[in-house]
Amino acid sequence: MADSVDKTETGTAFEELPDAPPRRRLRLSWSGRLGVCVVAFWMAIVFIGPSISPYHEADILDEALFIVPGSDNPYPETDYQPPSSVAWLGTDYLGRDTLSRTLYGARTTIGISLASTLLAYLVGVTLGIAAAVGGTVMDSALSRFNDAILSIPSIMLALVVIAAIGSTIPILIMLTGLIYASTVFRIARSLGLDVKVSDFVEAARVRGEGLWWIVAREILPNVAMPMATDFGLRFVYVILFISSLSFLGLGVQPPQSDWGSMVRESLSGLPYGSVAPLVPALAIATLTIAINLIVDDVSAHAGGRLAKRMI
Amino acid sequence: MTLLNAILRRTGLGVVTLFVVSVLIFIGTSILPGDVANIILGQMATPESLAALRAKLGLDEPAHVRYFIWLSDLLTGDLGFSKAGAGAGTIGTPISEMLMPRLVNTLRLATAVAVVAVPFAVTVGLLAAMYPGTKLDRAVTFTTLGLISVPEFLVATLLVLVVAVQLGWLPATAYISGQETGMKLVRALAMPALTLIIVASSQIMRMTRATVLNVMSSPYIEMAILKGVPRKRIILRHALFNAIGPIANVIALNLAYLVSGVVIVETVFAYPGLAKLMIDAVQTRDLPLVQACAMIFCATYIVLIFIADMVSILSNPRLRHPR
Numbered sequence: 001m002a003d004s005v006d007k008t009e010t011g012t013a014f015e016e017l018p019d020a021p022p023r024r025r026l027r028l029s030w031s032g033r034l035g036v037c038v039v040a041f042w043m044a045i046v047f048i049g050p051s052i053s054p055y056h057e058a059d060i061l062d063e064a065l066f067i068v069p070g071s072d073n074p075y076p077e078t079d080y081q082p083p084s085s086v087a088w089l090g091t092d093y094l095g096r097d098t099l100s101r102t103l104y105g106a107r108t109t110i111g112i113s114l115a116s117t118l119l120a121y122l123v124g125v126t127l128g129i130a131a132a133v134g135g136t137v138m139d140s141a142l143s144r145f146n147d148a149i150l151s152i153p154s155i156m157l158a159l160v161v162i163a164a165i166g167s168t169i170p171i172l173i174m175l176t177g178l179i180y181a182s183t184v185f186r187i188a189r190s191l192g193l194d195v196k197v198s199d200f201v202e203a204a205r206v207r208g209e210g211l212w213w214i215v216a217r218e219i220l221p222n223v224a225m226p227m228a229t230d231f232g233l234r235f236v237y238v239i240l241f242i243s244s245l246s247f248l249g250l251g252v253q254p255p256q257s258d259w260g261s262m263v264r265e266s267l268s269g270l271p272y273g274s275v276a277p278l279v280p281a282l283a284i285a286t287l288t289i290a291i292n293l294i295v296d297d298v299s300a301h302a303g304g305r306l307a308k309r310m311i
Numbered sequence: 312m313t314l315l316n317a318i319l320r321r322t323g324l325g326v327v328t329l330f331v332v333s334v335l336i337f338i339g340t341s342i343l344p345g346d347v348a349n350i351i352l353g354q355m356a357t358p359e360s361l362a363a364l365r366a367k368l369g370l371d372e373p374a375h376v377r378y379f380i381w382l383s384d385l386l387t388g389d390l391g392f393s394k395a396g397a398g399a400g401t402i403g404t405p406i407s408e409m410l411m412p413r414l415v416n417t418l419r420l421a422t423a424v425a426v427v428a429v430p431f432a433v434t435v436g437l438l439a440a441m442y443p444g445t446k447l448d449r450a451v452t453f454t455t456l457g458l459i460s461v462p463e464f465l466v467a468t469l470l471v472l473v474v475a476v477q478l479g480w481l482p483a484t485a486y487i488s489g490q491e492t493g494m495k496l497v498r499a500l501a502m503p504a505l506t507l508i509i510v511a512s513s514q515i516m517r518m519t520r521a522t523v524l525n526v527m528s529s530p531y532i533e534m535a536i537l538k539g540v541p542r543k544r545i546i547l548r549h550a551l552f553n554a555i556g557p558i559a560n561v562i563a564l565n566l567a568y569l570v571s572g573v574v575i576v577e578t579v580f581a582y583p584g585l586a587k588l589m590i591d592a593v594q595t596r597d598l599p600l601v602q603a604c605a606m607i608f609c610a611t612y613i614v615l616i617f618i619a620d621m622v623s624i625l626s627n628p629r630l631r632h633p634r
Contacts (some may be wrong), residue, residue, distance in 0.1 A: 014532055023432065034447065045573075065607045071341075098575055106436065125554045145545070147328070148328060148332065148335070149335075151331055151609075151612070151616065152335065152609050152612070153567075153571050153611055153612050154571070154572040154609060155570075155574055156570070156571075156605050156608050156609055157335075157339075158611075159338050159574075159589060159601065159605065160339040160340060160592050160601060160602075160605050161338055161598055162593060163340065163592070163593040163597075163601045164339055164340050164598070165599060185376075197488040236460060240461075240462050242573075243462050243464075244463070244464065244571075244575055247462070247464045247578075248574070248575070248578055248590055249590075249594065250590075250593060250594070258565040260462070260464075262462075263464055263465075267468065267579070270468065270471055270472055270476060271476055273476065276475070277468055278468065278469075278472070281461075281462070281464070281468055285460070285462075285465055286467065287515065288460040288461060289456075289457060289460050289461070291460075292456060292460045294464065307357040
């Protein structure tokens with residue numbers, strides 16, 4: 001603030017246009033920084049996970065690996081093994097390495113969730129802005145249809161569609177993307193309506209700018225920041241949603257590993273104290289909590305205005 | 312008069328939504344190749360037997376006719392037949408017979424959750440909002456943020472690990488045959504109910520806290536503070552009454568969110584409720600059963616959202632006049 005005041009006082013009056021006020025820099029709290037570190041860690045795993053993992057995700061570890069030196073049992077159990085030097089985080093119900101599957105699963109879980117969220121944004125923002133700047137007829141038609149989609153619990157919608165057409169990764173991405181597009185639509189529309197009635201859009205219109213120019217140069221840049229924050233939150237919901245579907249056995253299908261289905265598969269090991277179901281569950285939890293911590297900081301930076309709109 | 316108008320308007324909207332949802336569910340399950348006749352006959356399907364069975368089941372009618380037949384059957388309580396128990400050429404078990412015991416189990420679970428979670432969460436949320444910034448408030452904010460950002464099945468898994476495996480207090484799965492009474496029923500219900508209570512409470516606490524804080528920042532509360540009204544009196548006489556509407560709204564909304572929580576929890580604990588029945592039906596692609604379950608869940612959800620809407624209209628006269 002101090003900078004902009006200085007400029008207007010020292011500069012010669014109105015010889016040139018005053019600079020825009022300096023952007024406030026986003027300062028992260030310690031929890032926000034922790035969030036950034038954790039998200040960066042998982043993003044790195046998405047790229048390098050499969051190359052640093054000790055085994056392949058579908059590999060069932062060989063019994064020979066688990067032979068205890070000095071023991072005369074040549075056929076030791078391989079399933080639900082506790083963490084050891086052979087399998088750092090133990091093995092799952094088939095004797096596959098939990099660590100490798102978690103590293104591979106990062107790519108599946110995060111990849112599918114990211115693709116779905118991007119699709120949701122593509123559809124939601126396009127239609128939302130269209131509803132905001134388009135005529136009354138378009139707005140009410142889109143909004144009513146959207147209300148109907150929103151009034152179905154998302155998991156029910158997914159269950160019905162999956163029952164009908166099965167579950168493959170493209171279907172999963174399309175389905176999740178379209179379900180979440182309805183919430184994105186609502187936010188994009190309400191933000192777009194706010195910007196549309198602002199003075200600078202009015203000025204652009206009076207200047208004779210076309211609709212496309214106004215949408216691209218005035219409306220979209222002004223809804224970008226709040227939408228970016230919402231993207232983080234939406235991404236969390238999508239991760240939880242995809243994981244829940246996989247957990248129900250209706251998402252990513254075996255042998256591909258995915259954090260949600262990993263928890264389900266190894267749930268029966270829990271009574272024996274196996275860590276196999278806990279590792280992927282904690283992977284999901286660390287990622288989603290980390291994103292939430294970042295979103296908290298960013299929306300506090302924006303003055304808490306965003307949080308209110310998103311409830 | 313305007314109140315009656317508003318209520319009628321919302322009721323009409325609710326009925327229309329239900330209608331649209333039923334269309335969506337019907338379309339969702341009828342676009343796929345192969346129909347119930349195919350499923351029933353399975354390997355034994357010949358073109359002649361397929362045609363005969365289709366005629367018998369009314370599947371040779373056009374889609375919109377079938378939709379209205381399905382809808383009117385649904386409204387008169389005839390839910391059709393499940394694939395389960397269907398052999399070659401025979402139609403399966405009536406769905407209504409399969410649904411009833413499951414519905415009772417799910418309602419038991421939901422009631423147990425609501426009875427415990429609602430008073431507990433509202434009280435804690437209120438306390439957190441009354442003393443913002445204190446240790447209690449920060450503990451509540453932090454814990455609930457953590458709980459709502461992890462999947463329900465993680466909460467369930469950790470509970471099993473601690474309560475059932477480490478402490479051995481309760482069974483890890485809920486087996487209910489329908490004959491249980493007293494302590495046995497409580498034991499079977501305890502783990503699934505506890506999971507849902509934790510999940511639902513954290514949502515209700517967060518939203519209650521946010522709602523009351525919102526009321527606390529309004530001008531008339533500021534006025535009360537400035538004229539020196541004691542803190543307790545401000546909250547109990549000024550804030551609480553204005554927060555009742557929004558809080559009731561929060562409760563109804565969260566009970567509606569329970570619909571998806573129930574799906575996960577019943578699966579984790581193998582609790583024989585309606586949601587478990589639906590998941591099994593999805594896995595075996597038993598479409599008539601999926602349709603029936605989805606309709607029940609969606610209707611419950613819409614009714615709860617409707618109640619939430621009504622409560623906020625009744626508590627806030629400004630909402631009676633739609634813009």
